[in-house]
Amino acid sequence: MERSWPKGRDRASGRLEDRGVARSAEDRLHEGAGNKDPGGARILAAKIAVTGVRRRDVLNDVQNAEAAIIVAEENLRSSENMRLHTERMARKGYVTPLQREAQQFAVQRAKIDLKTATMAKSVLERFTKQKC
Numbered sequence: 264m265e266r267s268w269p270k271g272r273d274r275a276s277g278r279l280e281d282r283g284v285a286r287s288a289e290d291r292l293h294e295g296a297g298n299k300d301p302g303g304a305r306i307l308a309a310k311i312a313v314t315g316v317r318r319r320d321v322l323n324d325v326q327n328a329e330a331a332i333i334v335a336e337e338n339l340r341s342s343e344n345m346r347l348h349t350e351r352m353a354r355k356g357y358v359t360p361l362q363r364e365a366q367q368f369a370v371q372r373a374k375i376d377l378k379t380a381t382m383a384k385s386v387l388e389r390f391t392k393q394k395c
Contacts, residue, residue, distance in 0.1 A: 336377060341373075
């Protein structure tokens with residue numbers, strides 16, 4: 264006996280199809296164009312474009328930004344430790360002044376990377392419109 268699937272269910276997965284979300288912006292655009300109002304299609308397209316970013320995309324971007332901050336902090340700590348070690352070795356004469364200067368630049372670069380990652384997260388949180 265063949266199983267009958269309720270209307271709106273996908274046979275392969277057995278899950279409900281999300282017809283409202285699955286429709287593309289182009290489908291909605293054509294719906295607006297089918298009306299007697301020729302400007303309706305453009306207005307509908309503009310509304311779709313302005314609605315904002317989906318919540319899961321924003322959360323994913325925030326998590327990526329937080330991960331970048333953690334990596335940048337670790338790189339800064341590592342660079343700072345290497346600089347301190349290079350300073351000690353330079354006092355004993357094992358490291359050239361050029362190597363010591365290179366470590367100082369590595370610390371500066373790590374600080375800039377941390378500032379960049381922090382700024383990217385704050386910009387994302389302040390200026391991204393979330394669609395609830």
